[in-house]
Each structure stands twice: as C-alpha cells, then as structure tokens.
Amino acid sequence: MSKQITFKSVSEMPMISVSLGDMDWNKTGTWRTQRPFYEDKTPPCSAACPAGNDIVAFIQKIAQEDFEGAWNIIKEENPFPGVCGRVCFHPCESKCNRGSFDEPVAIHALERFVADFAFRLNKKTGKAREKRKEKVAIIGSGPAGMSCAYHLARLHYDVTVFESFSLAGGMLRMGIPSYRLPKNILDRELSDIEALGVDIRTGVSLGEDLRLEDLKDYQAVFISTGAHRSRGLHIPGEKEKGVLSGLDLLKKINLSKRVKLGDKIAVIGGGNTAMDVARSVIRLGKKATILYRRSREEMPAFEDEIVEALEEGVKIRYLVNPIRVGQKDGLKRLECLRMELSEKDESGRRRPVPIPNSNLFIDADHVVIAAGEEIEASFLPEGLEKKEGIVLTQRDGSAGIKGVFAGGDLTSNQRTIAHAIGSGKKGAMAIDAFLKGKDAEGAIIQNLIGEGPSLSIWGYLHPDERTRNPQIVKFEELNMDYFEPAKRQQESKSAVKERIKGFKEVSSTLSEGVALDEAERCFSCGTCNECENCYVFCPDGSILKREELFSHQVDYDYCKGCGICFTECPRGAISLKEEAK
C-alpha cells in the first residue's frame, strides 16, 4: 500500500484511529537540497605510480583473499610485478595517505607477494588469439621495450623485439645485482611476455646488424635502447688502467660473477649504481669505499640501499670530490678535495663547493666511476630529435620519424624501472592509436591517472566503463574514525653475515597472513570497498541493498540529502553536490 487513502464518508473510517497504510507515498526526496552519489576518485598511490598500477584495486583484492584477482589487476597495467615488487623505488608509498596516520602501506611488498603467489600457481597471462596484420618492431628488451611488447601483443599485434645482447632484460638483467632481483624472477616475467607470442631476437644490434631501413615490413618501430654509457668525471687519469665504469663492472658481475678485482675498491658516486657496485664488491670478498661529494641527505640512491650497504660493511665518505687519478706503489691513488655545502642549486639539493687546500689521498686497487649514465647516440637512426642528452618524444609518443616511437631511459632523465614500464605502455597506446588512425595524443590525455603522467591502459581498452574522477583523494577527505593504528609489515631480511657470503636475495616475500594484515591497512582511498557504512547510518533507509547485496545506489525518492553517508564514508568514495533547483 503506497497510495494515499481517502474516505468518502465518516462511515468508511475505522472505529478507532488505527493506521491503514504506510508512508511510502510521501516522497521525502523532494526535501533534498544536496545530492549524495557514489563516485570513485583517484588514490594518491596510483597517481604517483609511473607504471600506472591500479594499486588500491589490487590491494583490495588481496584483502578479500583473492590473490589471483589481484594478479590479474596488476597484469592489466604492468607485466613486471615480481620485478617492481622488489626493486621499484615505490613513489606510491611516499604519497600513501596512511603515512599521515601511522606509516604508509608496504605496497611494494604486497605487489611482490602477489607476483610470487602467481608464480607458485604457474599463472600465465592469456595469449591473444587472433593477430592483427600489422607488425611492430621493438629495439631493446629492457623494461620499456618489453612493457611495450607486452601491451602491443595483448592488443593483438605481431611483435618482434631486437636485443643486442645474448639475453633479454636490458638493465634489469645487467644493471641490477641478483641479491636484489634474482634472475629467475626476471626470467619468469620475460617468458610470460614471450608466451603471448612476442618474438625476441637476441644478438642483433641497432646500427651494426640492423638499420631502420631493414624494418620496412614493420608498420611501427619502438626504440628503447636505454642509457648505457657511463658518464665520466672529466678528471686526469680517469682513462687509465685500473679505472672502471660502474655499469660495466656491474654487467660483468651480473653475467658471470667471475671478475678479477684487487682488494680495495673505491667507488665514486652516490646513486644506486654506486651502491650496487659497492655491495656486489663486498660479496666478492673485497672492501668497498664510496666517495660522494655531497652529504647523505643529498644522496640520490634509495634509502634502503644506503642502509643495507652500510650494514654490509660498505664505507661511505661524504663531502669528498676526486680531482685526479694517480698511481702509487702499484695502487691507484685518488687525489680528492674536501667539500662543503652551500646554497641550493636547481635540483633543490645543496651545492657542494671545494674547500681550498684540503687535498687528501685515497689509495685503492681499483677505482670505479659510477657517476651516472648517458645515452649512446651514435647508432641511433638519423632524424630522431635529440635535446639535452635524451631523445625527444612528442606528446603523441612519436620520435620525429613517421611510425617511429621511443621510450625508456633513452627518452627521459627519470631513469627508473617504473618510468620505463610506463613509457613502454605509453608507446604501445600511441602505436595502437597511430596504426588505427586514431588521435594518439587525445588517447593519452584521456587515460591519464589523476593529473598524469601515469597512464591507464585499462581505461584505454574499456572506454565505456565506470571511470574515476581524476581528483586525488587527500588525507583530510578520509574519515579516520574507522581506522586503528596498525604496524606496517615488512619483508624480513637475512642476516648480514649470510648476505655478504653471496648473491642470494636479501629480503623474503611476505607470508599470506602478513600480506592480509598489510592489505587490511589500505584505506582504499576514493574507492568503495563495500564497507556499507552508508547503508548502516542512513536515517532514511535510502541506501539500496537487495537481499544481502550492496548496490551502490541511493534511493532518491526518499533520500533527504542529510549527507551522513558522505561524512561517514571512511574513504571519500561518496560525493555531495547541490541539488538542481
């Protein structure tokens, strides 16, 4: 009975004032001045992920104990969860809203957990059945090239990857020691990409064996040859015997582990290559000292790497700058100047300035220069635009020649794995749009996560699905009444004594129970996870639930617009707007 009742005469009325009908006819929605509605917003973690991982979505799957679902979500955007979970510098965690409450969620550890869970099950990404007729060539099999290959293969293209080295993986294989990234993890993720039908041809070098003209059969080319040339210090003696490049040494150690080295090694630089070299050298039973011209605070290496290096016995001398490599008694003798820090430079770090007459000498068997890498431009095809040491790409991902695209370290000074994976994805999206005659720049802008530059290929493939508001959820928009402080769970690390014996992985994957606890800590910013607070607290019973099923629907016939659902939503997944008059 939801109709209004009318009595034609007094005799129709009941004997006493008993109710005869309900109030459903009274549409209290007409009182409303503001309208609540479900609207997913962008979590800060995803917006900060250069690879564009849908972090909240995969963590919520973990929390529901659906680890396979979590894996599928990561694999939509990123073919390298096992790699990223271990060696990504996780900018997502520094933006995690939980950091303003207690400690950020250990997102990297959860990603690694999911990847290793999938490995155990021997999970594979489904092979694209029908292939399109267009062929795409990718030059360089590092994270950028392989990410591009992965996404293009999933878009049904016939993809060939050319690699100059005898094994695929690029910097992931050559630049990262196996105590941080075991080779079997990399191999598994690469073979997963191959299983999609990607053809990897190793031992083919651009410039020498292969030229752009040889790729006439390919309708598009993606160049991701990386940045492999060590940057010199431009000081006397650096070209002499006994002075090595950090990356070259790492490559040798990573590929064979049998490297002839003296006992005392001096490593110049403060980045991750310097740390990796020093820690590898320690594992070969040698002594390593890092020389860095600024202080610890300015070190570009990741904090964890610095901490672990120090634990393992690497010595770091701050505020010293080599000015000459000499010789003495069969050793290399480094002449250095002490430095002091002055005002901030354009990088935001304090500029080191030499202290006059503060010369000091450091003796070592070998000197390793790890002062950064630059791109090797000599073998690149003519016509690629270059600027400030990198290859310039347009907003549509192209690189100056029609049909040629580029990505990875070659095109950016933000040389991280996640950036490379993201740029490979961008390349794949741009190539797909180019080959289909669509507006690539438009597609890229359309699928930015938040304000960008991270991209979602899921959004590109599902243009009609529910999308998130690009607005990034701030801590103040969350309701902390529903969260209790909980300790951040970390991977455990093996004892230093064990670590320095060899190249075994230092940290271990979270156990299932610990991963669940950690996933529970996620606020799920801006993303409804059906906690049902809105349903529980609605004074007007206007949050629809069918039987036990939550519907994400407001019953606007009766919702009075009080806004309690908006306030009590712990994660900012409900918005309020003024009701149209």
Add this chain to the structure above:
Amino acid sequence: MNKIKVPITENLGHGHLACAGCGAAISMRLTLKALGEKTIMVFPASCWSIVPGFWPYSSYRITAVHAGFVTGAATASGVRAALDVRGDDETLVAVWAGDGGTFDIGLQALSGAAERNENLLYICNDNEGYMNTGTQRSSATPLLAWTTTTPVMQPKENPKKDIMAIMADHHIPYAATATIAYPEDLIRKLEKAKGIRGTRFIHLFSPCPPGWKMASEQSVKISRLAVRSRIFPLYEIENGRDYTIQEEQRVVPVREYLKLQGRFSHLTEKDIEITQANVDDTWERLLRRARC
C-alpha cells in the same frame, strides 16, 4: 577496518517525517532491526508521535501504540498484562519515550513500573530537550546549553540528570547506554535486553541537528565524539550492581564535542573548563559506582 554488521530487516519504512540527518531516525532504524517484527512499542508524546506519519498512515512496520505523555511505562505494563492473559510470551513489549517523557513527565510511571519489575523494555531516546515542541529545556539538557527556555543570556545552570543512576537504584535486571555511532554495540545491548525478563532500560543518545544547531551530516560524528569525550560513556549495569564500561580508547577533550554544535557556541573558555570539570566529575562518579 572491520565491516559493521547489522540485521538486514527494515522495520522503519520510507517516507517518515524525521528531519534530515535525524540521529533518532538512525536509532529507531537500528533498534527495530534488532528487536524484530514481534514487538509492540508504546509511544508517549515525543518526536516519535509525529515522525512515523499522520493518521491514517504509519511508517512503522511493527505494532505501535500511541499514549499520553505521562503514561509510557504504565500503558506498556497494561499491554504486557493483556498479552500475558492471552498467553503470548513471545511478543516483546517496549516503550520508546523521549527524554522529556522519561526524565521529566514520564518519570513516576517509569519508576512505578521499574519498582514492580514489569516485564518490558523501556528505551529512552535522549535528544536532550523538548525538540518536537520547539527546543525547550528538559532535565536531560546538559549544563550551559542553549535552548529556547535557557537563552544564551542565561544558559542552563544545572547539569543533566543522572537517569542511569536512578534506574540502577531501582535494581532492575538490566540498564545500558547506547548511541548510533556504535551500531554493533547498540544492537548487541538490545538483543541482550530482549533475552532478559523484567524491566530493562536503554538510554539511547540521539543527536538532533535542528535542536543542537548542528549540520545534518554530523549526527554520527557527534554521537561518536560524545562517547570519546566521555559526555556520554557507554556502559551496562546488571541488577543495579554489576557495571561493565565499554571504554573508548581515543579520548578527546570535551571541547571537540562542543565546538561542532551551535547550542554551545556562546561558551567562553571558562565555560568550557567548567563543562570539562563536570564531565570529569561524572566520569569519576561512574568509575566509583562501577568499583563498589
């Protein structure tokens, strides 16, 4: 966070006339979820004479009996007796009265029923004033609060009456406080009360957006702050003697609770200190009662 679980049944229908954000509407919805359909509820005059709708309609999906202001507990005693005569042991008889109908006008009927240990569940829906008739003070109105009869020039001089102590000293089998920000606690207490024979008393704290001059979306927040600031502690008393306090771990100064409500906006720093001292004192008294 743990998902809050409440029964799926809805026994408060749509189209009711509660103001937007009404804390008592949440109280009622949750209460009727907990009590179920086999309930006869007696309503002495209060907002809840009006909220369910006007004759010949009602949004209650249980049997409701409207009664005179004074007579909540007395009417319920009669309903219980009638059911007993018919041998109906199953149906729960409850009273839903406001603070006016409990602390002031209905107190003698309630005291009488409690002294006789009538087999009924008495729920006092406390919004700290006569909100339905235009926000006059009741003896449940807190110290220094504004109402239309305690204007800001002369806010309420007396602290809130301790109704829980009064009921406990009737030695009834069960008395408990509850509020909407803690739905599982509220439902647990109602279900516990339902399983006990004799007079059971639930003091239910329901923020009132218009009467407290607060934003409608803040009802649950203010309910939570009332508990956290110890304005309204959650506890149970069995047989007038055994106390169990559900202590909130995150204690906040009473200022946090006061500042969201216009009825306290005239308070000076000194007034806030006085209020805090009063809250601390009441909390100490509760602890002392709980200890002995």
